[in-house]
Amino acid sequence: MSRKQLDRTLLVLAALVAFALPLVVTSPTYLQILILLFFYAYLTTSWNLVGGFAGVLPLGHSVFVGIGAYTSSILTLQYGVSPWIGMLAGGVLAAIIGMVIGLPTFRMRGAYFCLCTIAFAEGIRVMVENIDNIGPLHINGPRGLLIPLKDPSFWNYQFMSKLPYYYIILILLILVLGLTWFISRSKIGYYLAAGGEEPEAAAALGINVANYKLFAMAMSCFLTALAGTFYAQLMLYFYPKGLMGLDLSFEIAFIALIGGRGTIAGPVIGALLLRPLNEFTRIYLSDMLPGLHLVIFGLILILVMLYLPKGLTAPLAAIYDRLARKITVQGDAK
């Protein structure tokens, strides 16, 4: 068996396990935990397009989740548009707003860029919390939006069981992972990485760094907003502080940093580790101190940054490399 075949077999196997998992996990509670795990893996993978590959650290991505949720929900509630169409509309709107935010902020480097994205995100959240209506659009201020139950159907994006949600987010995750894989191997990926690491050197090699970053930002925001619609339809209720706050933005960044920024598997590995931890601490420790899970995240982040600065993916990939070499060598010997 060649290395390529081994990689492919394992990937297909992992996908099959993911698709077959609901056969074993039938409890809605656990299914919900898995759905949220994929939801976070999806969000972080989308974030990774700009936060990982383009080498900047945006810390306000929850705003785009919010834009997705609000756009599709308002369109459904007030105009009866299917959330599927609203989802695309939200994506486009998020991409535009992401570019508007990116245009001035991508000129900044390091911490200044982080702070600006936080400022933009918080600014938008506070505005949403304090505005009841934008023209004809009813956004309902801090109370958020409640999506009434409709006939469960694919077109209405509402279902009787958790199972369809599980498959929707799983397929979204696989698609965005595929997109990431494709980008990392194409000109855009090379240009983003180059511009992220050494902007001046990249410019001297013919790369308009700011344009490529804006493109990555638009893509990332578009994909992030799709998850917002998914969340709205899954929960059927959301409010600005819960959906657009910094908690969510930070958790996405935590997952990426711990899993491995700029790698394809990093967001998934990070989510696999941190999501169950998050659920566990929330269930068992939240009586003690709300927000304790973020403190624990912070501790893990410090440990990972100290001992595995590239995140968990790099050492795991090295182990896999060694195992794979053994397997393929043995295979070739036969």
Add this chain to the structure above:
Amino acid sequence: MSNILEITNLTKHFGGLTAVSSLDLHIAKGEILALIGPNGAGKSTVFNLVAGVFAPSEGTIKFNGHTIQGQKPWDLCRLGLARTFQIVKPFAAKTVLYNVMVGAFLRTNSTQKAREKADEVLVTLQLDHMRDMLAGNLTIADRKRLEIAKALATDPELLLLDEVMAGLRPTEVDDMIGIIRGLRDRGVTVFVIEHIMRAVMALSDRVVVIQFGQKIAEGTPEAVTKDENVIKAYLGGEYDAA
């Protein structure tokens, strides 16, 4: 022979400091021109002006007959003007091959073609045996070579080399002289800033000397090193009597 680069009356002020002042300079196609001068003479500023990092305060820069002053570095690179940096800037977390492919992508959208082009350039610069090493792990001599490889992968007509010999051992300097001669033989015009006089003497067809942003001498390497103004610039005026 037509001129690939023509600089007329080039001037750059940084606040009250005039880094380059009314400089005229031209490079013929296929030539190797060296720009030398004491520290702080304005050599790197000239490079940065030509490569589009800064816009000049006054004057014109013509590349292949087109006026290019004020254009951005990435547009100039597309026109066929590539440069290296005095302080090398490799994409340290990536492999040598990856670094060169970033340059090669300028002329193609296909990853396959970029890889082929990069491999070809790595052979030219004798870096092919370390194509899978991380750029951050290279020695300074190899990093300087990588810097040239990245620029060369963009298929330039004019290559600006900013002190690619600095920090190299004498044998490495000899290798580099061979490499740069090889570039010229491939039809690339080379404009170098260099401090190592042995390399300047061996390489260049013509030398331009600047001091305080002004041209003080120009000519063949032999003529320039005998020029009184040049000797004064390097050794200081008080050595006149000696």
